[in-house]
Amino acid sequence: MLTNLQARDVETLVHPYTNLVAIRETGPLILERGQGVWVHDVDGKPYLEGMAGLWCTALGYNNEELVDAAATQMRKLPFTHIFGGKSHDPAIELAEKLKEMAPVPISKVFFTNSGSEANDTQMKLVWYMNNALGRPKKKKIISRMRAYHGVTIASASLTGLAGNHNDFDLPIAGVRHTTCPHYYRLAEAGESEEEFATRLAADLEALIIAEGPETVAAFIAEPVMGAGGVIVPPKTYYPKIQAVLKKYDVFFIGDEVITGFGRLGTAFGSEAMEMQPDSISIAKALSSAYQPIGAVMIPELMYEAMLTESSKLGNFGHGYTYSGHPVAAAVAVKTLEIYERERIFERVRAKIPQFDARRAALEDHPLVGEARGKGLVAGIELVADKKTKHQFDPKLGMAAKCVAFCQQEGLILRNVFGDAVTICPPLVISPAEIDELFDRLTRALDKTLDYAVRENLL
Ligand code: PMP
Numbered sequence: 001m002l003t004n005l006q007a008r009d010v011e012t013l014v015h016p017y018t019n020l021v022a023i024r025e026t027g028p029l030i031l032e033r034g035q036g037v038w039v040h041d042v043d044g045k046p047y048l049e050g051m052a053g054l055w056c057t058a059l060g061y062n063n064e065e066l067v068d069a070a071a072t073q074m075r076k077l078p079f080t081h082i083f084g085g086k087s088h089d090p091a092i093e094l095a096e097k098l099k100e101m102a103p104v105p106i107s108k109v110f111f112t113n114s115g116s117e118a119n120d121t122q123m124k125l126v127w128y129m130n131n132a133l134g135r136p137k138k139k140k141i142i143s144r145m146r147a148y149h150g151v152t153i154a155s156a157s158l159t160g161l162a163g164n165h166n167d168f169d170l171p172i173a174g175v176r177h178t179t180c181p182h183y184y185r186l187a188e189a190g191e192s193e194e195e196f197a198t199r200l201a202a203d204l205e206a207l208i209i210a211e212g213p214e215t216v217a218a219f220i221a222e223p224v225m226g227a228g229g230v231i232v233p234p235k236t237y238y239p240k241i242q243a244v245l246k247k248y249d250v251f252f253i254g255d256e257v258i259t260g261f262g263r264l265g266t267a268f269g270s271e272a273m274e275m276q277p278d279s280i281s282i283a284k285a286l287s288s289a290y291q292p293i294g295a296v297m298i299p300e301l302m303y304e305a306m307l308t309e310s311s312k313l314g315n316f317g318h319g320y321t322y323s324g325h326p327v328a329a330a331v332a333v334k335t336l337e338i339y340e341r342e343r344i345f346e347r348v349r350a351k352i353p354q355f356d357a358r359r360a361a362l363e364d365h366p367l368v369g370e371a372r373g374k375g376l377v378a379g380i381e382l383v384a385d386k387k388t389k390h391q392f393d394p395k396l397g398m399a400a401k402c403v404a405f406c407q408q409e410g411l412i413l414r415n416v417f418g419d420a421v422t423i424c425p426p427l428v429i430s431p432a433e434i435d436e437l438f439d440r441l442t443r444a445l446d447k448t449l450d451y452a453v454r455e456n457l458l
């Protein structure tokens with residue numbers, strides 16, 4: 001029986017990434033307020049937000065400094081755009097700070113409202129650059145199976161998940177997907193991580209050659225795949241991939257939308273993964289999700305090409321009304337100040353051993369095939385048979401069941417492709433709360449196991 005608010009919800013809202021039929025019966029969980037790493041529903045029940053919302057609320061749910069930064073900017077100048085020669089202090093300060101923090105040499109910053117828009121912009125900038133460089137055929141972009149880069153037409157095409165393509169008539173032309181770097185599922189018997197990485201680089205090279213290197217413009221990758229199931233690439237992966245990209249003059253786009261700002265214990269995930277992208281997409285923790293904002297960090301080579309091309313055309317014809325929105329930019333500036341002042345990334349590093357130990361221990365559970373992760377992000381893959389790695393029928397939705405049991409236990413997690421449950425708490429989670437998170441998840445896994453036994457699914 002739906003509550004009044006739930007009934008009003010299902011009569012009016014189309015929810016993103018939701019089973020549109022099931023929600024009409026169950027109604028949504030309606031949240032009302034937050035405190036630290038906790039959120040409360042309308043009945044006052046607290047939940048540990050083990051996913052930081054959608055991998056984004058790095059500083060938790062009641063940071064007054066961020067609220068003040070927004071309110072102050074709103075009172076001063078709630079909006080001005082940065083088109084056609086206008087600007088404002090928060091956008092300038094934020095761009096300066098990002099250039100300073102970037103893990104690779106960055107020349108300029110272009111602001112967006114989201115990660116999807118950042119990756120869309122990346123694709124357009126690569127095309128624009130190659131037109132300027134006089135190689136109009138070099139336009140294809142290579143992504144990876146199970147990558148997640150967003151949902152706009154271009155970024156959903158880069159995403160390597162069937163659910164984002166089927167019946168949306170995607171991917172668009174000129175996008176290819178190479179092998180997913182998932183050792184647990186895709187390594188051959190006896191193959192070491194290093195050998196697997198060599199094979200993945202060979203797969204990429206074969207694809208570039210098959211397509212024609214003169215047609216391949218860029219490769220895009222998340223340091224650690226997020227929504228595709230938290231896939232940590234095998235050792236030596238990026239150095240080997242980067243050697244191939246260099247050989248064929250293929251631009252490297254880093255998608256740090258999840259891994260940017262401390263998630264892996266370093267400011268950027270690139271630093272933790274021996275990854276040296278040419279350009280970088282960011283969003284989410286850039287503002288700790290208190291305001292929607294994303295950005296593309298642009299290297300000098302690309303900027304020079306943009307100058308050339310736009311001077312031919314008289315204008316750089318790309319930008320969003322809210323690119324560099326002053327309130328979002330002011331909140332992001334404050335967020336970066338807090339990361340630095342509170343030494344948030346260093347404190348994340350101190351929490352990793354405990355998080356790692358609790359994560360690894362989950363592999364003792366009868367339903368857990370692989371408990372993988374890096375830093376404060378993890379993917380727990382459920383299997384029907386640990387020895388054979390045999391999965392449950394996807395129609396059974398076992399990871400979704402587990403997430404529902406988590407919710408009963410007062411823990412919010414998410415289920416993603418490949419029957420995995422993902423964990424990505426706010427960076428400010430305390431050691432006691434890390435234990436609480438894994439205790440609650442373990443109880444939910446036990447309930448999932450009881451359910452599987454009861455229903456004869458094993
Ligand atoms: N890239 C990555 C790596 C992401 O995880 C996401 C969102 N989960 C996006 C891009 C898209 O970001 P947004 O939802 O803000 O458009």
